[in-house]
Amino acid sequence: MAAPVAVHLEFGGGAELLFDGVKEHHVTLPSQSEPWDMKQLLVWIQRNLLKERPELFVQGDTVRPGILVLINDADWELMGELDYQLLDQDNIVFISTLHGG
Amino acid sequence: MPVLCSSCSEKRAVLKRPKTGHSLCKACFFWAFEEEVHQTIVAAKLFRPGETVGIAASGGKDSTVLAHVMKLLNERHGYGLELMLISVDEGITGYRDDSLETVKRNQQQYELPLKIVSYEELYGWTMDAIVKQVGLKNNCTFCGVFRRQALDRGAIMLKVDKICTGHNADDVAETVLMNILRGDIARLRRCTAISTASEGDGVVPRCKPLKYAYEKEIVLYAYFKKLDYFSTECIYSPNAYRGYARTFLKDLESIRPSSIMDIIHSGENLSVREGVKMPVQGTCSRCGYISSQALCKSCVLLEGLNRGLPKLGIGKHHRLHEKILSQQPLTEHEQRKLKSVDF
Numbered sequence: 001m002a003a004p005v006a007v008h009l010e011f012g013g014g015a016e017l018l019f020d021g022v023k024e025h026h027v028t029l030p031s032q033s034e035p036w037d038m039k040q041l042l043v044w045i046q047r048n049l050l051k052e053r054p055e056l057f058v059q060g061d062t063v064r065p066g067i068l069v070l071i072n073d074a075d076w077e078l079m080g081e082l083d084y085q086l087l088d089q090d091n092i093v094f095i096s097t098l099h100g101g
Numbered sequence: 102m103p104v105l106c107s108s109c110s111e112k113r114a115v116l117k118r119p120k121t122g123h124s125l126c127k128a129c130f131f132w133a134f135e136e137e138v139h140q141t142i143v144a145a146k147l148f149r150p151g152e153t154v155g156i157a158a159s160g161g162k163d164s165t166v167l168a169h170v171m172k173l174l175n176e177r178h179g180y181g182l183e184l185m186l187i188s189v190d191e192g193i194t195g196y197r198d199d200s201l202e203t204v205k206r207n208q209q210q211y212e213l214p215l216k217i218v219s220y221e222e223l224y225g226w227t228m229d230a231i232v233k234q235v236g237l238k239n240n241c242t243f244c245g246v247f248r249r250q251a252l253d254r255g256a257i258m259l260k261v262d263k264i265c266t267g268h269n270a271d272d273v274a275e276t277v278l279m280n281i282l283r284g285d286i287a288r289l290r291r292c293t294a295i296s297t298a299s300e301g302d303g304v305v306p307r308c309k310p311l312k313y314a315y316e317k318e319i320v321l322y323a324y325f326k327k328l329d330y331f332s333t334e335c336i337y338s339p340n341a342y343r344g345y346a347r348t349f350l351k352d353l354e355s356i357r358p359s360s361i362m363d364i365i366h367s368g369e370n371l372s373v374r375e376g377v378k379m380p381v382q383g384t385c386s387r388c389g390y391i392s393s394q395a396l397c398k399s400c401v402l403l404e405g406l407n408r409g410l411p412k413l414g415i416g417k418h419h420r421l422h423e424k425i426l427s428q429q430p431l432t433e434h435e436q437r438k439l440k441s442v443d444f
Contacts, residue, residue, distance in 0.1 A: 068317060074104075075117050
């Protein structure tokens with residue numbers, strides 16, 4: 001049984017509007033038999049944090065194209081994207097790029 | 102196992118560049134991003150020493166990064182430019198008034214003079230008032246047309262030699278797609294140009310130093326450098342046609358990141374078949390601004406607004422321009438066509 005995983009989530013670039021305008025969230029993911037990965041985290045976020053219009057945040061299994069994901073300040077494309085396994089105290093940032101410049 | 106930077110091989114990589122597929126650390130990314138913009142500027146000979154350049158600033162991510170990088174490169178490479186910020190206030194409550202606060206902060210952070218021009222003072226109409234008359238489908242047409250002219254007016258008031266805007270690679274690729282989807286050959290031919298020609302009174306040449314910079318990299322540059330920008334979608338934009346092109350482009354990018362550069366490349370290398378009718382550049386008979394018709398788009402749209410005929414500038418009613426210019430009354434049928442608005 002894996003221990004519960006505490007992660008720090010941040011939403012920026014307008015994505016925070018889908019989360020009641022709250023940019024920072026400290027969450028503790030419940031313990032489960034397998035390690036938590038990003039794919040499961042997205043499902044968890046959708047179920048527990050997302051306040052409105054899920055289609056603006058997720059598309060299928062992954063984030064909507066145009067939303068950048070950083071894991072501990074690094075592009076998630078370098079970390080395995082959806083397959084990355086979360087570690088305790090990880091910092092995940094979701095930045096939306098879908099707005100005027 | 103952290104990925105190492107492919108450039109310096111020393112530090113941990115923080116991003117994978119969509120353009121090249123390389124993984125770079127923060128410092129190497131900053132350097133690559135900045136120097137690529139420098140190469141874009143030098144290769145296209147965008148500026149000459151001693152020029153005054155107005156940076157079109159909205160407080161958003163692209164113009165904030167543009168202002169930051171222009172100032173940095175001007176100093177690092179000795180461009181010899183005098184830089185200023187120009188901002189346009191379209192009068193959109195809850196959107197523009199907030200982003201203008203960001204521009205004012207940028208002004209102080211970058212220590213650059215700032216000029217704000219508003220639709221209210223230039224045209225007598227705010228976007229809020231326009232949307233009330235026009236509805237939510239075609240309002241972006243008004244805003245875009247008015248803003249281009251507003252930028253020129255602001256630039257002339259500030260006496261700048263050139264304007265630069267923060268349009269990025271994604272924007273240019275979206276525009277190419279939009280023009281293909283709408284069959285707009287004239288625009289398709291022009292839209293990948295990095296700078297505009299400098300003809301006509303009241304028109305200031307403008308360029309896009311960020312033309313080859315991916316939006317993803319602009320956002321990450323701003324994030325890692327902790328630049329202050331405003332990030333909300335314009336409240337009137339959800340129905341804009343560009344949104345469809347943008348969604349399509351983002352899906353393409355996720356499958357094949359080089360699509361964005363490739364679409365720009367396609368657009369740059371298009372040639373138009375002989376015999377295709379192209380508009381000829383002239384001047385507006387009413388205000389003297391550049392125009393391919395008797396009346397420039399801005400004048401037509403304004404006329405429509407002021408006469409309660411919101412559809413006057415939307416769709417092709419060129420034959421009616423003559424009537425309007427000569428102050429002839431419109432028939433009832435013509436008026437009805439121009440009044441109907443979909444909300």
